[in-house]
Amino acid sequence: EAVGKSGYDHYMRKEIAEQPRAIRDCLRGRVEELAASVSLPELEGLEEPSSVQLVACGTSYHAGLFGERLFQRRGIPAQTFVASEYDAGSVPVDEDTLVVAVTQSGETADTMQALRGANRAGATTLAVTNVVASSAAREAEYACYVRAGPEISVAATKSFASQQVTLSLLASALAGPQSHEFLRELRRLPDYIQAVLDRSSVRDLVGELLDADAYFFVGRGYNAPVALEGALKLKEISYRHAEGFPAGELKHGPLALVTAETPVFALVSGREHTAETIGNVKEVQARRAPVVAVTDVPETVERHAEFVLEVPETHPAVMPIVANVQLQLLAYWLANALGRPIDKPRNLAKSVTVR
Ligand code: G6P
Secondary structure, eight states: OOSOOTTOSSHHHHHHHTHHHHHHHHHTTTEETTTTEEOOGGGTTOOOOSEEEEEEOHHHHHHHHHHHHHHHHTTOOEEEEEGGGOOTTTSOOOTTEEEEEEESSSOOHHHHHHHHHHHHTTOEEEEEESSTTOHHHHHSSEEEEOOOOOOOSSSOOHHHHHHHHHHHHHHHHHTOSOOHHHHHHHHHHHHHHHHHHHHOOHHHHHHHHSSOSOEEEEEOTTHHHHHHHHHHHHHHHHOOOEEEEEGGGGGGTGGGGOSTTSOEEEEEOSSSSHHHHHHHHHHHHTTTOOEEEEESOHHHHGGGOSEEEEOOOOOTTTHHHHHHHHHHHHHHHHHHHTTOOTTSOTTOOSSOOOO
């Protein structure tokens, strides 16, 4: 491969470490903090849509779920579809509907099929992609690049963070003036991620969590998609059974599986859903599950968790992007301890061009 590993053992580790730079590149020239505005010249002519549909697969689908929440909070109805389940004929669209294909490669067959269907049905279409002039960028009316740089590892890491940031910019650009705080915290995101990269204790924890029947990940609101992504990352590269749930769903089924042999990773924001999520943590604690809290309010959560992975305190829509880095490192070090071929997991491909 033309891109080297820069001294890291795996591309995945290198790409995790590249996130502060990737996000700086993504933000460059796009955020006017003082005016609380976002500028995306590539979207010139694109008006505020009446609704948004996001279509994507895998990790990009989780970025879509995150984006959906950003649009909804700004008053724009939004819904995310697994691309292979999207049927533009049965989900009404018109030119005021913005269909956003979220795809790192811009080549995923299922996502391309959904995008073509949306174009045929008369929706306005946009590709959020990492690859310039990719099939998705060419097929969609508009293209917005996430600027993550080449991603070699099959498991997506930096492209996910860059998709989250691009969707944050997109939602802000389409919904008019934004809170200064949100844009300020987006600008600080590279530093927050760097702090996690420099200080994360997750590597030390992995030894204690190797013997487990399964791993569960829970979060609410903006953190729910990151819970799904944390589980996906772990199963992709460690081959261990992992599932992610919106925390409130635990009691509707998954709790039956919770034992002392099922570590539960709980994403706890100090600003949103804090009490309810801690309530869910108590439910699993009562079943003796080892709880690992990923949180920006360690003092609040400490006594409910075996382990705390701290992230800097920030806006509730920015916190999950930082928290996800802890989960990427968890997946990496756990797979590493198990001796897995991290960059090329069995049965998986970087870009899936069959349907
Ligand atoms: C494959 C990859 C995943 C990726 C998914 C969607 O399954 O292994 O990492 O998330 O495709 O890819 P895309 O390029 O559309 O984001």
